[in-house]
Structures are given as C-alpha cells and as structure tokens.
Amino acid sequence: MPIDTRPKSPTPSGAGADAADTAVPAASGGSDFIRQIIAADLAGDVAAGRPRRTIVTRFPPEPNGYLHIGHAKAICLNFTVAAENGGRCHLRMDDTNPSKEDVEYVDSITADVRWLGFDWGPHFYHAADYFERLYLFAEELICKGNAFVCDLNAEQMREYRGTLTEPGRHSPWRERSTDENLDLFRRMRAGEFAGGARTLRARIDMAAPNIAMRDPVIYRIQHSSHHRSGDKWCIYPMYDFAHCLSDAIEGVTHSLCTLEFVPNRALYDWVLDHVDLSAHSSRPRQFEFARLNLTYTVMSKRTLRLLVEEGHVRGWDDPRMPTISGMRRRGYTPASIRAFCEGIGIARSDNLVQFAQLEFCVRDDLNRHTPRVMGVLRPLKMVIENYPDGRVEYLDAVNNPEDPSAGTRKVPFSRELYIEREDFQEDPPKKFFRLAPGREVRLRYGYFITCTGVVKNEAGDITELRCTYDPATTGGNAPDGRKVKATLHWVAAAHALPAEVRLYNQLFTRENPARVEEGATIFDYLNPTSLELNTEARLEESLTSAAPGQTFQFERMGYFTVDPDSRTGALVFNRTATLKDEWANVLKRGAEG
RNA sequence: UGGGGAGUGGCCAAAUUGGUAAGGCACCUGACUCUGGAUCAGGGAAUUGGAGGUUCGAGUCCUCCCUCCCCAGCCA
Numbered sequence: 001m002p003i004d005t006r007p008k009s010p011t012p013s014g015a016g017a018d019a020a021d022t023a024v025p026a027a028s029g030g031s032d033f034i035r036q037i038i039a040a041d042l043a044g045d046v047a048a049g050r051p052r053r054t055i056v057t058r059f060p061p062e063p064n065g066y067l068h069i070g071h072a073k074a075i076c077l078n079f080t081v082a083a084e085n086g087g088r089c090h091l092r093m094d095d096t097n098p099s100k101e102d103v104e105y106v107d108s109i110t111a112d113v114r115w116l117g118f119d120w121g122p123h124f125y126h127a128a129d130y131f132e133r134l135y136l137f138a139e140e141l142i143c144k145g146n147a148f149v150c151d152l153n154a155e156q157m158r159e160y161r162g163t164l165t166e167p168g169r170h171s172p173w174r175e176r177s178t179d180e181n182l183d184l185f186r187r188m189r190a191g192e193f194a195g196g197a198r199t200l201r202a203r204i205d206m207a208a209p210n211i212a213m214r215d216p217v218i219y220r221i222q223h224s225s226h227h228r229s230g231d232k233w234c235i236y237p238m239y240d241f242a243h244c245l246s247d248a249i250e251g252v253t254h255s256l257c258t259l260e261f262v263p264n265r266a267l268y269d270w271v272l273d274h275v276d277l278s279a280h281s282s283r284p285r286q287f288e289f290a291r292l293n294l295t296y297t298v299m300s301k302r303t304l305r306l307l308v309e310e311g312h313v314r315g316w317d318d319p320r321m322p323t324i325s326g327m328r329r330r331g332y333t334p335a336s337i338r339a340f341c342e343g344i345g346i347a348r349s350d351n352l353v354q355f356a357q358l359e360f361c362v363r364d365d366l367n368r369h370t371p372r373v374m375g376v377l378r379p380l381k382m383v384i385e386n387y388p389d390g391r392v393e394y395l396d397a398v399n400n401p402e403d404p405s406a407g408t409r410k411v412p413f414s415r416e417l418y419i420e421r422e423d424f425q426e427d428p429p430k431k432f433f434r435l436a437p438g439r440e441v442r443l444r445y446g447y448f449i450t451c452t453g454v455v456k457n458e459a460g461d462i463t464e465l466r467c468t469y470d471p472a473t474t475g476g477n478a479p480d481g482r483k484v485k486a487t488l489h490w491v492a493a494a495h496a497l498p499a500e501v502r503l504y505n506q507l508f509t510r511e512n513p514a515r516v517e518e519g520a521t522i523f524d525y526l527n528p529t530s531l532e533l534n535t536e537a538r539l540e541e542s543l544t545s546a547a548p549g550q551t552f553q554f555e556r557m558g559y560f561t562v563d564p565d566s567r568t569g570a571l572v573f574n575r576t577a578t579l580k581d582e583w584a585n586v587l588k589r590g591a592e593g
Numbered sequence: 594u595g596g597g598g599a600g601u602g603g604c605c606a607a608a609u610u611g612g613u614a615a616g617g618c619a620c621c622u623g624a625c626u627c628u629g630g631a632u633c634a635g636g637g638a639a640u641u642g643g644a645g646g647u648u649c650g651a652g653u654c655c656u657c658c659c660u661c662c663c664c665a666g667c668c669a
Contacts, residue, residue: 031607062669097668154667161665165595168665199667209596211665220667239669263597263664288598290662295604301669343617345606347599350662354604357618367631402631433629442627476627487627556628582629585620 032346034077034287038085038254053282055087056252059113060094060127060243063105063227065301066316066323067112069337069358070292076341077289078256079118090123090250096242098226106227108316112324117334127237127246128228134237135189137245137275138200138219142181146274147218148174149184150201157199160206161214167207168214174203188221191234195223202241204270212263213270216240244268247284248277255284258291259348292344293352296506296527297322298514303522312526313507319563319574320507320530330504331551331561331576336365352512359577366551366559366576371399371406374444374489375539375554375573377501379418381493382465384449387415392492395475397445411540413446416493418538420557423488424465426454431586433485435465442487444555448473489555496538499571502563503532539571546571553579 031039038055045052057078061071082089091113095101113120127134141147150173152160162168176184185200187193200219208214218241225231244267247255255268265286272283293299299322307313307321316323319330327337340361344353374397393413400406419435428436435441440450446469453466472479476487506527513525539554545568546552551561558578566572 060669064669094669100668150667152667157667158665163595163665167595196667201667211596214665217667222667236667238667243669259598260663261669264669266597290599343605345617347606349599349601349606351605354618357605360618363630372628398627401626401628431629444627446627484627486629489628553628553630556630579628579630584629586629 032289033348034254034256034289034346035081035084037287038081041253042085053253054251055082055085055254056090056250056282057082057087057254057256058090058092058247058250058252060092060246061109062094062097062100063102063109064097064100065105065305066108066325068299068301068304068324069294069322069327069340070299072116072324072337073292073341073344073346074256074258075113075116075118076338077346080342081254081256087253088123089118089120090125090252091120092125092246092250093127093228094239094243094246095126095128095226095228096236096239097222098224098236099222101227103227108325112328115328115334116324116337123250125246125250126228127242128226130242130246130249131229131233131237133249134242134245135235138237138241139182139185140275141202141218142185142200143178144274145178146203147181147200148176148203149181149188150174150199150215150217151197152199154196157217161211162206164211170206171201171215174215185219188219188235189233191223193221195221195234197221200235202267202270204267210263210266212240212267216267218271240264240267241271244271244284244286245275248272248280248282251280251282252284253282255286257286257288259288259350260291261286262288288348289346290348290351293350293512293514294322294358295352295355295511296508296513297355298508298522300514303514306523307507310523312523319502320504329561329563330574331366331559332362333365333369333551336362339365355506362559362577363580366553368402369400370551370553370559372397372401372555373540373543373552374411374491375499375501375537375543375552375557375560376418376420376489376491376496377503377534377537377554377557378421379491379496379536379538380421380424380462380465382417382419382449382467382490384415384417384467384469385452386468389415391415392495395445409542411445411542412492412495413443414492414494417443417490418493418496419443419465419488419490423486424451424462426462429590432583435486435488440470440484442473442476442484443469443490444487445476446490447471447476448478448482448484489557491538491540493538495541497541497543497571498535499537499539499543499573501534501537501560501573501575503534503575505530505532537573543571544568551576 059075059078079089150171160169199217201215202218204213206214218238219235222236223234268286317325317329340358394410395413396408397411424435435451437451442448449467449469451467455464457463507530508525509527510525513522516522546562548562548564553559559576560573561576563572563574
C-alpha cells in the first residue's frame with residue numbers, strides 16, 4: 001500500500017501552513033542513480049518472473065541532536081523514492097549508544113519529519129527494540145567462529161589495529177574457544193564486567209586494507225541506562241552490527257546513506273553474509289550518496305551543538321541555524337524545503353550548494369502563498385502638507401496579487417506617514433528612482449506625492465519630509481495617465497503598530513566555514529552581524545493579531561514570520577528572506593566597478 | 594606512500610551506456626508592471642581536471658598523471 005506523503009502541518013502557521021498543504025508530487029521529474037538502480041531492480045524482478053518486490057527504505061537518525069537541512073535531503077530521498085515506487089519508508093531511531101541519546105531528540109525528530117510532510121504510518125522503529133534479536137545474532141556469530149570476546153582495552157586495541165599503511169596484528173584473545181567466548185559474552189550481558197573491560201569483535205582480517213574489516217568491535221560494555229530500554233542492557237551493539245541487521249529485520253530493500261559510509265559497506269555485507277537470514281524476506285543493500293553542504297553554514301551535528309551550548313545562537317531552533325526547527329522558526333515552509341531537496345538532485349560528488357538556491361525555493365513558495373502587508377523597517381516621517389489634518393481614509397489594498405482569491409483589505413491613510421528611510425535620497429545617484437526633492441512617486445494604493453522639502457536636525461540628519469499629494473490620484477492612479485518611476489510602501493503614523501523585527505544574515509562569514517585554516521577555529525568565522533535587532537519598525541494595523549507561525553510579505557522588504565516570542569501589543573517578526581533586489585545588484589555592481 | 598570515493602559553465606546536475614554537452618540556481622538584456630517583487634521573452638558563459646591512446650565518432654572505453662573528499666571511536 002502506498003504510503004501517504006501528504007504533508008501534515010502540526011503547527012498553525014498562517015500562509016506557511018497553506019503552502020505546506022500542497023501535496024508532495026507522486027513522481028518527481030529527476031532520475032538520479034538511486035532511482036535508476038531501484039527501477040532496474042524492479043525490472044529485474046519482472047524479467048526473472050519473480051514477484052515485483054516492495055521497495056522499503058528507511059530514515060535512520062540517531063537521536064543525539066536536531067535534524068538539519070542535510071537530513072531533509074535524506075528524508076525527502078527516502079520517503080519520495082519509496083512513494084514513487086508504491087513502497088514504504090520507515091522512521092527508525094538508530095539508538096545504539098545510550099550515552100549520547102535522549103528522548104528530547106526523538107521527539108524533535110519525529111516532529112520535524114512530520115512537519116516536513118512525511119508519514120511513516122505504523123513503521124516507527126527503534127534499533128533498541130531489536131536488542132534481543134541482535135544479541136542472538138551475535139551468539140550465532142560466536143558459535144560459527146566468526147566473533148570473539150576480546151580483553152584488549154581501547155588503547156591496546158588501537159595499537160593492534162595498525163595504521164593506514166601497516167596491517168594490524170591479531171588480538172591475543174582471537175583464538176578463544178567457542179565455549180569460552182559464549183560464556184564470556186553471556187557474562188558481559190549479565191553485567192559481570194566493568195564498562196570497557198571487554199568487547200565482542202567480529203573475526204575478519206587484521207590485515208585488511210579496509211580498516212573497517214580489521215576485527216571490528218560489534219558489542220561494547222556500557223553501564224548506562226538507555227532512553228528506551230532502560231537498564232535492561234549493559235552491552236550495546238555497534239553501528240556496523242546493528243544497522244545492517246535492523247535493515248534486514250525490517251525488510252528494508254534499499255539502505256540509503258551518505259558517502260562516508262562507503263568503507264562500512266564491506267562490513268555491512270559481511271555481517272549479513274555470516275548470519276542466518278532465512279527468516280527474513282529481503283537482503284538489504286546499501287547505497288551511498290553525497291551529503292549536502294550549504295554555503296555560509298555548517299552541517300556537522302557536533303558544531304551545531306557547540307553553537308547552541310556555547311551560546312553563539314539562542315538554541316537549536318535559532319532562526320540562523322540550518323536545523324529544521326530553526327528554519328521553521330525562520331519562516332521556511334515544508335514545501336520550500338522539499339522543493340529545494342528535489343532541486344539539488346542526488347549524486348556522488350562532493351558539493352557545496354549556494355544559499356541562493358535555498359532562498360529561491362522559499363521565495364518561490366512564499367510569493368505564491370503569502371499575504372502582502374506594508375511595514376516600514378526604518379521609518380522616516382513624511383507630512384503631506386495639503387492633506388487635511390485629522391482626516392483618515394481607508395484605502396483598498398490587494399492581499400496577494402498572485403492569488404486573487406486572497407481578496408483585499410483596508411489600510412488607513414492620513415496626513416502623517418512613515419516611509420522607508422532608504423526610499424529617499426536628497427542627492428540621488430543615477431538609476432535611483434525613488435523619492436528625492438521635487439520628485440513625484442506613488443504611495444502604494446494611495447496617492448502620487450511630490451517631495452517639497454526636507455527637515456533636518458542640528459546634526460544635519462534628515463528627520464522629516466514635507467510633501468504634497470495630488471487628490472486626483474486616489475488609489476494610486478493618475479487620470480491623466482502620467483507615470484511615476486517608483487511606488488513606495490508606507491504606514492499611517494497614528495495607526496502604525498510598533499514591532500521588533502529580527503533581521504538575519506549568514507551565520508558565518510565564509511562560504512565553507514567547515515574548512516578551517518591553520519590556527520583558527522570555526523568560531524572565528526562567525527558573522528558578528530548575523531542577527532540585527534530592529535526595534536523601530538512600524539507595521540500596518542491589520543497585523544495587530546498576527547499569530548506565531550504566520551508569514552507575510554512586507555511589500556518591497558521581504559518575507560517575515562511571527563516569532564513564538566511575539567505577543568499582541570509586542571509583535572516580534574523574523575525575516576525569512578529578503579525579496580530579490582535588483583537595486584541591490586545595481587549598487588553592488590557600482591561598488592565593484 | 595594502504596583502501597575507498599569523486600572531478601561536466603560561478604553553484605547544483607543530466608546526458609537513452611560510444612553518436613556530437615539537458616535543466617535549475619546565479620548573472621546580464623529587453624518587455625510588462627501600483628512591490629526595482631512576480632511574470633514573459635532573450636542572452637553570455639564548458640576545448641567535460643590534464644596528457645596520450647582506441648574509434649568514422651569519446652564526458653562515456655584504455656593508459657599515465659593531477660586535485661579534492663572519506664577511513665586508523667569500545668561514535669553514527
């Protein structure tokens with residue numbers, strides 16, 4: 001039965017939620033090497049006269065941190081590839097190391113995957129739930145002479161392992177009898193030995209050029225309680241042993257992981273080859289693809305954790321973080337993240353995707369689904385001298401030009417307004433066609449106005465603009481057909497809502513901060529202006545009851561979403577992304593040329 | 594200097610397995626526009642890491658070389 005991949009948005013998030021409700025396409029256009037392999041496998045079944053196998057994939061996070069955009073790539077791949085083939089995708093906690101894991105993380109992981117729009121149905125699993133079966137497989141290995149209990153400590157084991165260029169040496173405990181191994185392993189389980197005192201190792205080849213095959217540890221003693229199995233176990237299986245067997249137990253057909261696991265594939269296959277899998281229908285195979293790297297950020301869980309723990313950001317869900325929760329708080333939609341993951345493709349070469357590609361995806365989604373509103377970030381007072389004092393007009397404003405069904409709203413207009421400070425220049429450069437002395441522009445949905453004067457303080461700073469309006473241009477159209485080169489957003493001074501607006505910039509100053517130079521640390525590359533707090537913003541009054549999670553386009557300024565910190569009367573917005581800005585490109589070119 | 598993986602416009606990424614280098618992002622130009630947004634139309638940009646070789650024909654096959662990434666946790 002095909003899994004349901006329709007997005008389900010647990011958080012009410014205004015326009016963003018609407019965007020999320022767009023169904024995941026059943027089949028995406030692209031055909032990467034993984035999809036090709038699966039198609040070939042299926043075709044092979046048919047050609048051989050076998051029943052067409054059910055494609056089963058899985059997303060197997062370790063609950064030791066929050067999910068990030070790199071995980072989203074893997075999540076989208078696994079879930080959509082299964083759905084495209086009428087198969088299913090499991091969500092499995094790869095929780096074999098209790099010392100690093102916590103339920104906090106399993107909760108955030110399930111919430112994030114769901115928020116992204118994927119549904120694992122009843123197929124939610126924990127490697128921990130397989131501990132008993134895994135243990136039995138280990139005994140089987142022992143009985144077959146393929147595993148032994150080793151008494152070497154960690155340091156000794158490192159010495160025996162050899163190096164990249166030298167083979168390792170056999171452990172002195174490698175030739176223990178089956179009986180002794182079994183006895184010792186059972187006593188390991190029974191808790192007779194201290195943590196780290198002994199290990200169970202696969203008996204493979206200490207001279208293997210692939211270090212993963214040099215008698216790898218498959219069980220270690222760890223006297224710590226597990227977030228799921230409690231104190232039932234004091235021995236825990238290692239990844240290489242647990243993962244392939246978990247895949248086999250679940251009937252996973254295609255086990256997709258990232259490139260750093262390529263050397264582990266030999267061990268993945270070795271374990272499956274040396275254990276009796278006849279009770280299980282499928283023989284899983286591992287395929288690797290390149291992990292995602294994004295410019296100006298990092299994807300390493302370790303680094304992300306340090307950013308949180310050392311207080312460089314406010315938490316895992318800080319809007320500057322590449323975490324799913326951070327991006328959600330920043331205003332990214334599930335649909336935009338999915339579109340991004342589809343857009344970058346799946347391949348095996350190392351990559352560094354430009355942030356602009358991600359931004360394109362949010363803008364593309366938000367543009368179509370987000371209501372427009374007017375908000376002035378850096379207010380400059382404007383007085384319309386020929387507009388009657390005390391008069392208030394309610395003008396019609398379009399909610400979303402991309403979506404007529406979004407309707408219109410009323411915005412108050414009066415004699416005193418605020419406009420964006422950067423929309424006025426006393427001595428405008430060429431190609432600046434906003435407001436300047438003597439120049440006429442349109443106030444959106446309002447009137448044509450002409451700047452007639454500038455008021456300055458003693459320091460020479462502009463504090464106020466004096467203008468006149470043309471009453472014949474109500475609504476923003478000139479009956480005589482005359483044109484104006486710019487349309488400015490504005491808010492009525494007396495009606496405007498004050499708000500805190502958090503403007504985010506790149507977290508790091510380097511395109512690839514993970515590439516740390518000699519003598520530096522990654523934290524040397526933190527961008528000191530990654531967060532700009534703006535407390536002077538003035539927003540249109542329709543935003544009074546804007547609720548956390550709702551997203552708006554502040555016309556001409558960008559996309560903004562209401563932060564959970566926000567309260568009526570004390571609104572807080574996060575800038576999701578700016579609008580594409582041709583004027584900024586003009587300025588940049590001028591600076592470069 | 595062992596093993597493995599990878600090199601295609603600025604960034605991603607295709608190329609029906611030998612048939613004459615898609616597409617997206619970014620950038621530029623024009624049209625349109627009550628968002629310098631969106632939309633539409635167009636454009637520049639690749640001797641496919643390099644050198645040889647096989648072939649009528651090579652991004653795809655062969656040889657050699659260069660560069661980058663991963664592996665020496667009782668992490669995943």
